[in-house]
Amino acid sequence: MSAKHPPLSLAPVLPMDVSASVAAAFDGARLTQARRLAGWSKKELATKIDVTPAAVGQYEAGAIRPRPEQVRRLAEVLGMPTAFFTAGRPRAALDTAAVHFRSLRSAPARERERSLSFTELLWELTHAVETYIRLPRVDLPGWDGGETIPDLPTEPQQAARALRSRWDLGDGPIPHLVRLLESRGIVVAVLPYSSPDSRKLDGFSTARLPRPVIVLNDGRDDVYRHRFSCAHELGHLLLHGEAHPGDIQHERQADAFAAEFLTPTAKLASSLPTRVDFTLLGRLQQIWGVSLDSLLVRCRELGLHSEAVSGRAWRRLKSLRAEGLLPATPVRAFPGEVPVLLQRALEMAQRKGITTGRLARELHWPEGMIRALTDAQDSRPALRLARDPD
Template structure:
């Protein structure tokens, strides 16, 4: 009798909770959750036994799901039903607000998944800031969600101005990721979410209250990784209005990255007038840039003719095909691995935060928190001998 009564009471409490969520249902939360899973509206509709049109109406806020539908939605996503209620800080991004390098090579579903990941990342950072003060954003023209004032549109001028503002001098930059994080920019590695994740290059946005740069974990070479970070930094300070896939913007970001990492007046005397891969390899390690980038700089500064450049590229490709120039993994360079949010969580733990508490406050599950903080699986591994 007591067990039946308890079960009935639990059902009533659950119904009351889902009824409250149904009354305050936030369609944008459903859109975010669906995009993060990489599901179409049709695929989600099949999982919750409604029509694709109904899913579209839920997301648009035209109609609200009934309590039993809310319960089913929460079950298929393995989220608490309260995740779908309005009233909490929420990031909102669309493709037009993000500097995607190419729209043709990446399926729309993968871009939407990346947008949802970035929204979640900002929400986690916002929650952590209730415990810890993250570094203030230090970008020219930054005004809490947009770049204002006179935009630095010339890549060379912008690179010089930023080095000056950040007090970097003219020499090599030891750690690019750590540099951005110290200036209040969130940097993260996009996890391998699907086979199409490999097609998605780095991207960035200045449309949220804190700028974010996302890198692809498949790029396992520290020199290309650093250039990608500098490329996204160029977008953040030069292109307040995102034009995804715009070739002119992409070329400007590349030019900024080259000028920021290897200022011409500082590296010019070190570049060889002849193709000398031993000397270029030494410069690679000193300046933290790829051999490709150094060859481009030699050509830009008039040290190599078109014919010389062509021969150099052929030799470089031949060396790589023979396995003589292997990639240098990012893991060996701690300053190039994002740590700001993970370290913020470590500090927050001393003020009572935990994975469970963050998950409860965000209305997520703990696995999502661990993934974004790069904490890994807390369970001990069983090894059979």
């Protein structure tokens, strides 16, 4: 494995002894999941365990099972307990066609596969937590436990206004977007790893799991881009029942939804300047929680700026950034934009005596992986989570 793709687990895990019965229960799909999560090809994994790439392919396909000593070696190099590779546990299964990826060209295939494995494991953790803690019910128009059937207007701006009405948001700013979606039962997460390739994935989402999932990438660590990406993925979940990764029309529709959802035309239009005024735009950025880029696009869309004026504005914006006068605003400076749903649920589970160690044993994960998936370090505002009756 190259240095830029460390295993997701935070520390080496010494595998348990593997009996012949454990080796006999080997699940090739789990090996595929762990290998993709590490960001490795079959050839790279084969080199590390001294077998051929064809042998790794056969292990994953279930054509042959690895011997106990090979299972121990797989667990060691992939940073997983040996029991992780056994069958019999609930497992999500995603492929590229089930996920709204922005582009199939911007990030390498292995990075998309890595993201799929991350999302599968995120659902498994959610499923395990829900055994003990009741999470907010999914309140997403058209949601039907594993898919979304469009239940709002198909025109993006109308859909955004309809959702605001259904969620009783009015037409003002949304101060805590991520927290809002979590309170509606949507699982939101941030990729816990970063590499030049993973940073090409701004965000992605899927409705093919028992809960809708949005995964964001804070590699650029800009809260305004983070919020827009989140609203963009919400648009996909609502407008596009079938994922068509990289579809230009779908991407434009999701952008249009996000812009109207975050900055409703009826409320924003009268406050936008008819000439380029970055001081005023900066104040609007703080009020609405959107980027200067988004506000300039809105000015152009609403006919407030001509094409020539818009072009000069973009050049000026680029110049200001090049001079370091518009530094990015960190996501963690805005607690309401940091996902905490699973972290809060884990805290509630711990008060009932369900430790992360116990969950890790049930999932057959290294305990550090649970911490990696739920690390938010935030305490406000509180989510309304309901305890299951004992």
